[in-house]
Amino acid sequence: MPKSIYFVGFLIISVALIGGQLLRFSVGGFTVTALDVAVVGWAIFWLGDLLIWRHHYPIPIFLWWGIGFVGVALISTIGALRWIGPLELAVAISYLVRWVAYAILVYSGYALARSARILSALGLMFGLIAALGIIQWLVASDVSFLERFGWDPHQGRLVATFLDPNFVGGFLAIGVALIIPQLLAGKTMRHRWYWGVLLALSVAGIYLTFSRSALLALLIVIGVMGILRYRWFAAALLVVVLISCAASPRWVERSQGVVAVDQTAQYRIESWRAGFNIIRHEPILGVGFNTLPDTRARYGYWPEGHASSGFDSSLLTIGATTGGLGLLFYLGLLGSALWLAWRKWRSAKSPIALSFIAATLALIFHSLFVNSLLYPSILVVWWIILGLVWAI
Numbered sequence: 001m002p003k004s005i006y007f008v009g010f011l012i013i014s015v016a017l018i019g020g021q022l023l024r025f026s027v028g029g030f031t032v033t034a035l036d037v038a039v040v041g042w043a044i045f046w047l048g049d050l051l052i053w054r055h056h057y058p059i060p061i062f063l064w065w066g067i068g069f070v071g072v073a074l075i076s077t078i079g080a081l082r083w084i085g086p087l088e089l090a091v092a093i094s095y096l097v098r099w100v101a102y103a104i105l106v107y108s109g110y111a112l113a114r115s116a117r118i119l120s121a122l123g124l125m126f127g128l129i130a131a132l133g134i135i136q137w138l139v140a141s142d143v144s145f146l147e148r149f150g151w152d153p154h155q156g157r158l159v160a161t162f163l164d165p166n167f168v169g170g171f172l173a174i175g176v177a178l179i180i181p182q183l184l185a186g187k188t189m190r191h192r193w194y195w196g197v198l199l200a201l202s203v204a205g206i207y208l209t210f211s212r213s214a215l216l217a218l219l220i221v222i223g224v225m226g227i228l229r230y231r232w233f234a235a236a237l238l239v240v241v242l243i244s245c246a247a248s249p250r251w252v253e254r255s256q257g258v259v260a261v262d263q264t265a266q267y268r269i270e271s272w273r274a275g276f277n278i279i280r281h282e283p284i285l286g287v288g289f290n291t292l293p294d295t296r297a298r299y300g301y302w303p304e305g306h307a308s309s310g311f312d313s314s315l316l317t318i319g320a321t322t323g324g325l326g327l328l329f330y331l332g333l334l335g336s337a338l339w340l341a342w343r344k345w346r347s348a349k350s351p352i353a354l355s356f357i358a359a360t361l362a363l364i365f366h367s368l369f370v371n372s373l374l375y376p377s378i379l380v381v382w383w384i385i386l387g388l389v390w391a392i
Contacts, residue, residue: 006111009045010118010384013038013105014125017377018132020161035376036098042108043101057107060390062336066103069329070096073289073322080288080295088294095290102379109387118388119182119352120194122381126175127198130205133160133168137208156250158208167375168205169214170366174381175202177221177359180237181351184230203241210250213369215241217362224358228345268312268369274299275316279324286323314373330373334364337386344392356389 016023016034023034049055059067077092084092112118136143137158144153151163162168179202183195206214218241226234245251278287278299287295292310310317319327338360344353363382367373 006108007115009042010108010112013042013380017380018128021163022161040101043104046104046107062333062340065329065332065336069326069333070100072326072329076285076322076326077288079285080291084291084294092288092290103383105380105383106387109384110391113388113391123179123182123195123198126172127201129160130172130201133158133205136160157210158205165209165211166213166370167372169209169211170217170363170370170372171378172202172205173214173217173221173362174359176218178355180225180230181354184233185351207244210254212254213366217366220362220365221358224361228354271312272316275311275320278320282323284323284325286321286326289321292321310371310374312369314367314371317371341389344389348392350392352388353392356385
């Protein structure tokens with residue numbers, strides 16, 4: 001398949017990603033986003049290339065871990081017929097199929113690795129999300145009117161088109177990990193200005209989310225960059241971020257909420273307790289992938305709206321829905337991907353490998369407090385960047 005086709009597919013997916021939750025609609029009782037449609041459509045197109053034209057693609061070790069996870073999740077979900085009906089089973093399996101479609105994006109990243117435009121396009125996507133979020137924060141910082149549609153009533157926080165400050169903050173932290181090496185590798189003033197503006201937008205976007213998990217992800221990205229290569233730049237950026245947070249009454253208040261356990265933290269603790277309760281009852285295979293909306297009542301877990309499909313922790317959600325066996329395969333996927341990037345970094349000193357290491361470590365810690373490892377927009381960029389690393 002020509003590389004230009006892959007790039008066109010990437011652009012379509014990027015536009016859908018930037019539209020976020022604003023491009024959300026119902027079809028036959030299913031709620032999907034334009035991003036889901038674009039990614040699944042691309043996966044079907046790729047499978048057609050695989051089957052009709054008989055093109056062969058390698059399967060790296062990290063994908064074998066992913067295949068194992070899908071197998072366990074499928075068995076677990078079919079086993080959920082003990083307490084859900086055929087229709088609920090079909091919905092749950094459709095979400096597993098969606099996860100597979102997002103994973104196939106790794107082949108797009110692999111194919112686009114030799115494109116001079118892919119990194120600039122990725123960086124621009126992060127910058128546009130941050131810019132849209134800043135505009136939203138300036139024009140409509142109070143989005144409590146969205147509560148009637150199942151969204152949290154955030155006030156004074158950047159939510160962008162994701163309509164959630166925690167997810168958009170985690171997403172932008174990945175952007176910072178991608179941008180820093182490109183900025184510091186710039187050989188022309190134009191190049192440095194481009195990546196410098198994108199970095200400023202992304203960091204400002206994270207700051208305005210007032211999300212503690214997003215700030216943690218940003219600090220981890222800066223820390224990894226400083227430890228592995230860019231010591232002085234990372235130190236300067238860290239000082240700017242910490243001083244800015246210390247000078248903000250809102251950030252001081254958010255920081256105090258960690259020690260005093262504010263309402264948000266209390267909700268998160270209750271979510272964790274519910275997740276561990278499910279794992280205690282179903283430790284091997286869990287209750288089935290994405291069956292929480294239908295099985296939560298059995299274990300005293302009653303959230304409504306868009307939080308009903310997971311807990312405030314991705315690893316906890318994976319453990320509860322696919323059991324310890326599914327969690328083992330998912331950790332194997334993450335670990336093997338990190339090991340691949342580490343080997344590429346040690347042997348070739350590749351900036352994109354460094355970006356992936358920093359972004360993935362930040363995302364793992366971020367996902368301890370938010371279900372970000374399973375968030376579609378984050379999955380898109382994570383798989384594509386992994387594909388770029390794999391192709392080094």
